[in-house]
Amino acid sequence: MKILVCISNVPDTTTKITFTPDNKQFNTAGVQFVINPYDEYALTRAIELKEAQGGTVTVLNVGEADTEANIRKALAIGADDAVRINAKPTDAFFVATQIANYAKAENFDLILMGKESVDYNGFQVHGMVAEMLGIPSITPGVKLDVNGNTATVQREIEGGHEIIDAQLPIVVSAQQPMTEPRIPNMRGIMTARTKPLKVVEPTGSETKTEIETFALPPQKTGVKMIAPENAGELITLLRNEAKVI
Amino acid sequence: MAYNPTEFLDYYNIDDLLTDEHKLIRKSIRDFVKKEISPNIEKWAQDAHFPSEIVKKFGDVGAFGPTIPEQYGGGGLDYISYGLIMQEIERGDSGMRSTASVQGSLVMYPIYAYGSEEQRNKYLPKLASGEWLGCFGLTEPDHGSNPGGMLTNIKDMGDHYLLNGAKMWISNSPECQIAVVWAKNEQGRIKGLIVERGMEGFTTPEIHNKWSLRASCTGELVFNNVKVPKENLLPNIDGLKGPLGCLDSARFGIAWGAIGAAIDCYESALKYSLERIQFDKPIAAFQLTQKKLAEMVTEITKAQIMVWRLGMLKNEGKATTQQISMAKRNSVDMALHIAREARQIHGGMGITGEYPIMRHMMNLESVITYEGTHDIHLLITGADVTGIQAFK
Ligand SMILES: Cc1cc2nc3c(=O)[nH]c(=O)nc-3n(C[C@H](O)[C@H](O)[C@H](O)COP(=O)(O)OP(=O)(O)OC[C@H]3O[C@@H](n4cnc5c(N)ncnc54)[C@H](O)[C@@H]3O)c2cc1C
Ligand SMILES: Cc1cc2nc3c(=O)[nH]c(=O)nc-3n(C[C@H](O)[C@H](O)[C@H](O)COP(=O)(O)OP(=O)(O)OC[C@H]3O[C@@H](n4cnc5c(N)ncnc54)[C@H](O)[C@@H]3O)c2cc1C
Numbered sequence: 247m248k249i250l251v252c253i254s255n256v257p258d259t260t261t262k263i264t265f266t267p268d269n270k271q272f273n274t275a276g277v278q279f280v281i282n283p284y285d286e287y288a289l290t291r292a293i294e295l296k297e298a299q300g301g302t303v304t305v306l307n308v309g310e311a312d313t314e315a316n317i318r319k320a321l322a323i324g325a326d327d328a329v330r331i332n333a334k335p336t337d338a339f340f341v342a343t344q345i346a347n348y349a350k351a352e353n354f355d356l357i358l359m360g361k362e363s364v365d366y367n368g369f370q371v372h373g374m375v376a377e378m379l380g381i382p383s384i385t386p387g388v389k390l391d392v393n394g395n396t397a398t399v400q401r402e403i404e405g406g407h408e409i410i411d412a413q414l415p416i417v418v419s420a421q422q423p424m425t426e427p428r429i430p431n432m433r434g435i436m437t438a439r440t441k442p443l444k445v446v447e448p449t450g451s452e453t454k455t456e457i458e459t460f461a462l463p464p465q466k467t468g469v470k471m472i473a474p475e476n477a478g479e480l481i482t483l484l485r486n487e488a489k490v491i
Numbered sequence: 492m493a494y495n496p497t498e499f500l501d502y503y504n505i506d507d508l509l510t511d512e513h514k515l516i517r518k519s520i521r522d523f524v525k526k527e528i529s530p531n532i533e534k535w536a537q538d539a540h541f542p543s544e545i546v547k548k549f550g551d552v553g554a555f556g557p558t559i560p561e562q563y564g565g566g567g568l569d570y571i572s573y574g575l576i577m578q579e580i581e582r583g584d585s586g587m588r589s590t591a592s593v594q595g596s597l598v599m600y601p602i603y604a605y606g607s608e609e610q611r612n613k614y615l616p617k618l619a620s621g622e623w624l625g626c627f628g629l630t631e632p633d634h635g636s637n638p639g640g641m642l643t644n645i646k647d648m649g650d651h652y653l654l655n656g657a658k659m660w661i662s663n664s665p666e667c668q669i670a671v672v673w674a675k676n677e678q679g680r681i682k683g684l685i686v687e688r689g690m691e692g693f694t695t696p697e698i699h700n701k702w703s704l705r706a707s708c709t710g711e712l713v714f715n716n717v718k719v720p721k722e723n724l725l726p727n728i729d730g731l732k733g734p735l736g737c738l739d740s741a742r743f744g745i746a747w748g749a750i751g752a753a754i755d756c757y758e759s760a761l762k763y764s765l766e767r768i769q770f771d772k773p774i775a776a777f778q779l780t781q782k783k784l785a786e787m788v789t790e791i792t793k794a795q796i797m798v799w800r801l802g803m804l805k806n807e808g809k810a811t812t813q814q815i816s817m818a819k820r821n822s823v824d825m826a827l828h829i830a831r832e833a834r835q836i837h838g839g840m841g842i843t844g845e846y847p848i849m850r851h852m853m854n855l856e857s858v859i860t861y862e863g864t865h866d867i868h869l870l871i872t873g874a875d876v877t878g879i880q881a882f883k
Contacts, residue, residue, distance in 0.1 A: 278497060315511040322515065429522045432553025432566035432576070435515055 247301035247392065247414075249292045250354040252345055252371070253285040253320055254335070254363040255313040265460045272365075272460065281316045284360025286323075286427035288420040291390055292358050293324040293428070299392065302326045304354075308335045308344045314443065321438035322430035328441070333448035337455045338366075342374030347449045349379060354415060356397065361386035361419040376417040384410055385419035500754050502792045505799055509571065516572050520579035523552045528583040532706060533844045536584070539701070541708035543624075543666055545587065550621020554580060554591045556599040563603065563611050564619030570805040574747030574798055582751030585854035586707030592748070593662045594618060596741035598625030598671050601683055604736065605728035610685065614669065623668040628658035628686075628712045629734045635660075636867050636882075639731050643674040643714065645682060652724065654684065654692075654717040660861070664710035665697040671725075672712065673734050683725035683733050692717040703857040705850075739815050742862050743805060746798050746818035749858060750791060752851045753826035757787045759846055760833035767838070774836070783832045790825045797821060813875040820868035827855040 257263070258278040266273050281289070292303045305320040307313050308331045317328045331344045349357060357376075362369040369385075376383030388407070389400035392414070399418055400409050430438075472480045484491045499506070499517060506514065527548050535542055549555055558573050559565025566572070573595075581588035599618050602610055617623040634640045643656025654674060664670070670686045670693075686693055692715040701709060725733070761784055764775035774780050801818050804810035830852035834841040841848050859865050870882040 315515065318511065319515055322519075429526070429552065430515065430519045431551060432516065432519075432557050432568060432572075433561065435512060435519065435553075436561065436567050439512070 247295065247299055247355045248353065249296065249301060249303045250345075250349055250352070250357045251285065251289045251292045251303060251305050251320070251325065252357070252359045252375075253289065253305055253307050253316065254282040254341075254360070254365065255279045255307060255309050255316050256282045256363060256365040259283070259364065263462065265462075269459045269461065270457060279313070279316060281319060282360050282363050282365075283427075284362060284364070284419070284421055286360075287422060287424040288358035288360055288418075289320055289323060289325065290428045291420060291425045292356070294425060295356075295390075295392055296324075296326075301355075304329060304352075306331070306345060306348060308333055308341045308448075310334055317443060318438050319430060321441045321443070322434040323428050324434060326441065328443040330443065330445050331448050332445050333451075337453040338368045338370040339374060339454040340450075340452065342371045342378060343450060343452065344448055345371065345375045346378035348446065349375070356392065356414060357417045358390075359417065359419045361421040372417050372419040379415075379417075381415050381417060382412050383417040383419070384412060385417075386421045387418045388421060388424055390418055390420070390424060496758075500758070500788070500791060501795075502788055503796065505792075505795050508799055509575075513571055513575060516568070517575040517579055520552070520554070520576050521582070523548075523554075524579055524583040524587075528580075528587055532584045532587070533847070533850065535706040536586070536850050537705075537844055539699075539705045541590075541666060541706060545590070546624050546666075547621040549591055549594075550619060553619075554595070555621060556595040556603075556615070556619050559595075559599055559603050559615060559619065563615035564617075565599070565603075565615070569802075570743065571799070571802040573744060574802050577744040577748040578751040578754075580751070581748035582755045584706055585748065585752055585851065585858050586704040588744075588748045588751070589662050589704055589707045589857075590624075592741050592744045593627055594625055596744055597627030597737045598669070600740045601627075601671050601725060601728070601733065601737050602685070605683060605725040605733060606685075607722075607726050609722065610725070614685065618669075624663055624666050625669045625671065626661050626663040626667040626712070627734075627737065628661050628664075628670050628672040630658060630660045632657065632659045636864060638673070638734060639681075641673065641675060641681070643672070645674045645676050645684065645719070647677065648718075651721060652684065652719045654686065654714045654719050656714050658712040660698070660709060661695075661712050662704075662707055662709055662861075664695045664712055665708045667695065670695075670712055671737075672714070680729055681731050681733060683728055684719050685723045685725070686712075686714070686717065686719060687723075690717050690719065701857075703853045705853075735812070738862055739810075739812050742815050742819040743801065743810070745858060745862055746794075746801065746815065746822045749819075749822040749826040749855065750794050750798065752855060752858075753787070753791050753794070753822075753829045756826070756830045756833035756848055756851050757784070757791060759848060760784065760787070760836040763840070763846070764836050780836060783836060787829045787832065790829065794818075794822045794825050813871055816863065816868040816871040819862065820865055820872075823855060823859045824865060827852065827859055830855055 258280050264273040303325045305325040305328045335341045359372045373383050384399045387399045391398045553566045557566035557568045561567040645652040668688050672684050672686050694713045695710050697710040767774045834848045874880045
């Protein structure tokens with residue numbers, strides 16, 4: 247089985263977010279970047295499938311050279327080879343175009359992604375890639391098995407789960423508890439040194455969105471305690487101050 | 492706050508001197524410790540329980556013998572990597588780091604450096620994977636700082652050696668499958684042997700009631716007419732420089748490891764002092780608390796630079812025994828001092844198992860004694876700068 251795992255490079259979840267003075271860009275100074283946590287589920291599950299059934303796992307990232315440390319981490323966890331499409335990932339359409347163009351020529355049986363990238367939380371790339379390739383996309387997957395040419399994916403739906411069988415090739419996006427993400431071991435880190443990491447130039451530059459401005463969510467205000475016997479005051483505050491009723 | 496702390500204390504941007512691979516190694520071991528050690532360590536320490544299942548897990552993550560070449564199951568990594576691994580494990584617990592140090596530096600290293608090809612192939616892969624746990628027997632009841640005086644001995648019986656004697660304070664001994672044992676031959680020369688569990692006359696009684704390294708197991712090695720096959724002698728070493736060579740490697744790891752314990756104490760103290768209110772202010776607002784915290788971060792930073800440089804020297808094969816002594820002594824003394832100050836900052840809470848401080852502090856009381864005591868290392872530096880040995 248030939249598996250492609252797409253990883254995005256995102257700020258560590260504990261990062262304090264700030265913007266450039268014009269509020270048009272996220273300020274990356276001093277920010278620690280990690281592999282998108284959802285993508286770690288996809289990656290680990292891909293490696294498990296490969297270990298059980300044979301095949302290869304390729305990781306792909308659309309990003310500039312500074313994402314290579316995290317690509318090496320993916321190789322250390324157990325991917326066989328990696329591709330970096332050398333471009334700033336300016337929007338979901340652009341990223342999806344790059345992934346689809348690369349995947350077209352490679353005939354992957356399975357394309358795994360995270361359900362969303364925790365930087366911009368678009369929840370879009372998997373659907374776009376599947377559409378561009380003319381194959382199904384199942385999202386968000388919480389369980390994934392492959393038997394011969396058929397994938398069985400359990401996905402979360404409102405109030406329950408849905409189990410879908412689909413013929414390969416397909417795109418699946420992952421979230422917990424698909425598997426337990428692996429911590430790279432020292433031998434993996436050492437062997438990752440010599441695994442191939444191919445840099446490919448992007449094709450096209452079309453984007454569909456443009457960021458107008460960024461703003462931080464309003465500061466959390468303090469908690470007001472209201473004694474149980476003053477329920478009337480609570481109603482007044484909800485109406486006049488919070489303006490929610 | 493101008494200094495924005497991250498997961499890895501780095502006041503002097505020493506990270507700029509590390510490679511991406513070093514940082515990935517550090518982060519991976521940090522994640523391993525947070526998953527496998529930190530959630531349980533307070534209980535293990537309180538119960539004086541050695542979690543034997545950790546041995547296989549250390550093997551899987553690659554904490555055993557990371558500098559040993561891959562063909563023997565090691566990691567093939569450099570000494571900065573080894574140091575960072577020890578630092579992150581000891582940030583969890585010195586006892587856990589001791590388990591890994593002994594296996595890598597005191598058992599795998601001598602078999603790799605002094606052993607035959609058959610011995611390397613027979614033992615190293617099983618030790619690297621954590622299938623076997625090893626221990627290192629040098630110290631005796633009456634010979635600690637002066638190992639050259641040891642009484643444990645071997646007699647050549649033609650087709651085997653007959654081993655007699657006893658070792659004391661041996662980390663991992665109660666759970667070990669093999670022991671690297673140092674003993675004198677009939678000519679009074681120190682030789683290294685690999686003793687295997689199951690050999691008749693070989694027992695490993697546990698030492699109980701330690702107040703320190705409670706999650707690590709410590710015991711004796713008792714040899715009562717043990718027949719050791721001749722092929723279990725380490726062929727390529729003779730004399731006290733054998734065990735001392737191993738200690739160089741382990742002490743190097745301790746010099747890094749103790750910094751991990753210090754960082755854990757400092758971070759806990761910093762957090763506590765910002766949250767604990769007395770006289771209507773966080774205690775971090777008082778000058779005396781700030782003095783403690785500022786000195787802690789200064790001392791940690793100095794030690795970090797020292798061990799980084801030592802690691803580079805070790806990578807080039809240039810680190811001297813005396814340089815390693817200086818770093819081991821400096822790091823452990825610094826860490827113990829920080830643990831004591833951090834304990835004060837935590838007030839009464841500092842003596843409980845709610846915080847890691849008292850555990851680190853008690854652990855470090857062993858670390859400052861084993862692998863050469865604080866004073867013996869000072870005398871090594873003294874001898875080096877004056878040319879006069881003061882310890883004999
Ligand atoms: C340095 C930088 C600058 C950016 N600048 C802009 C900007 O100016 N304007 C703007 O609109 N957006 C910008 N982005 C955001 C970027 O477009 C999105 O992160 C990316 O396109 C994914 O879109 P999404 O949030 O819809 O992903 P989602 O659809 O939420 O991601 C789903 C999955 O798609 C895959 N995926 C997502 N991104 C990538 C990737 N880059 N490479 C490989 N696989 C991926 C992952 O598997 C991920 O889990 C920037 C991002 C970075 C890192
Ligand atoms: C938890 C633990 C685990 C250990 N694990 C191992 C192990 O795995 N393998 C192993 O072989 N050993 C191990 N040891 C033993 C350790 O290395 C010894 O305890 C150490 O070398 C000191 O020896 P000692 O305890 O006999 O003290 P002593 O040598 O009796 O020293 C007592 C005091 O006298 C001082 N002193 C001694 N000689 C001089 C001198 N010439 N000048 C000035 N002061 C001097 C010392 O500095 C010390 O303060 C371990 C010890 C502990 C506590």
